Amino acid sequence: MTNPKEVFNLPAQRNFELATKRTLELNRSHFLAVQDFDKISRQAGAVLQPPFIHLKYFRFRVEIDTRNAAVTSPDTSLSPREEALILHYLLKADGTPVSREQISFKELPEGANYQPVFYNRVLKSLIALYIANPAKLNLSAISLGGKKAEQADVSFLFQALPRLPLWLVFWQGDDEFPPEGNIIFDRSISRYLDTEAITEICQNLNRRLTEKTF
Structure with missing residues (x-):
């Protein structure tokens, strides 16, 4: 898997919309390279029901299509930045339990x-x-x-x-x-x-x- 620490960084550009688009494209590319969607779903606390990964983002239901890395919600409109963020979460999650600290x-x-x-x-x-x-x-x-x-x-x-x-x-x-x-x-x-x-x-x-x- 690619280094998840690099996934969310924005390019150093003035054009924020273009930078956001490039970040989302990069995250989608890394996501589509994943070989084991069951593993990343378990580590993120998500549910895999092929071809979709299901999770909650605040109170909103979210679906991630493993075929094209599309991130959608039936409950709310997600911004491109939020789409990129959710993909970043799935890529970086390593299953560490909540510490309560x-x-x-x-x-x-x-x-x-x-x-x-x-x-x-x-x-x-x-x-x-x-x-x-x-x-x-x-x-x-x-x-x-x-x-x-x-x-x-x-x-x-x-x-x-x-x-x-x-x-x-x-x-x-x-x-x-x-x-x-x-x-x-x-x-x-x-x-x-x-x-x-x-x-x-x-x-x-x-x-x-x-x-x-x-």
């Missing part, structure tokens, strides 16, 4: 270097939504499959992919400290996604939560 983004490989980018791209708007409209955040989280968790002041557990839990947590703050938020991961996450792809799935969570309307 939580870590933050800065504890990921190279995470400390990219923490400011992660905050600006992901956490900043989520914290703003929590401050401005906690009721909308609650409805959006539940709509996306989130379950209330017993952490911080407000928290939700999302099963983003079969072996990839994410915890979204918020603290109300007080007179001395402003409200804060974070996304927490299981320590096993780097056996399923590289750090760039982890940023991507958190951006997708952010987008789907902040854009959801009722």
Whole structure:
């Protein structure tokens, strides 16, 4: 199998749409080269029913066609970036059990270097939504499959992919400290996604939560 660590990296191009297209094509090429779809399905916690691999992406059912690497969902429209991400997950997954040990983004490989980018791209708007409209955040989280968790002041557990839990947590703050938020991961996450792809799935969570309307 090709090195999955290289699968999700975007080409260094200004044209984001072209870069996304090339990333998706690369992931499809690597996926179609797989010889044992049963093995990668088991390692990813997915189900193989030839010619399709079935898994859940947040609350959405997803099918991956092993004949052409098409990634589709009957429940939602998937962006090309999400398609590439799901293929990356299948290629990188090695079956490591969920450790139940939580870590933050800065504890990921190279995470400390990219923490400011992660905050600006992901956490900043989520914290703003929590401050401005906690009721909308609650409805959006539940709509996306989130379950209330017993952490911080407000928290939700999302099963983003079969072996990839994410915890979204918020603290109300007080007179001395402003409200804060974070996304927490299981320590096993780097056996399923590289750090760039982890940023991507958190951006997708952010987008789907902040854009959801009722």
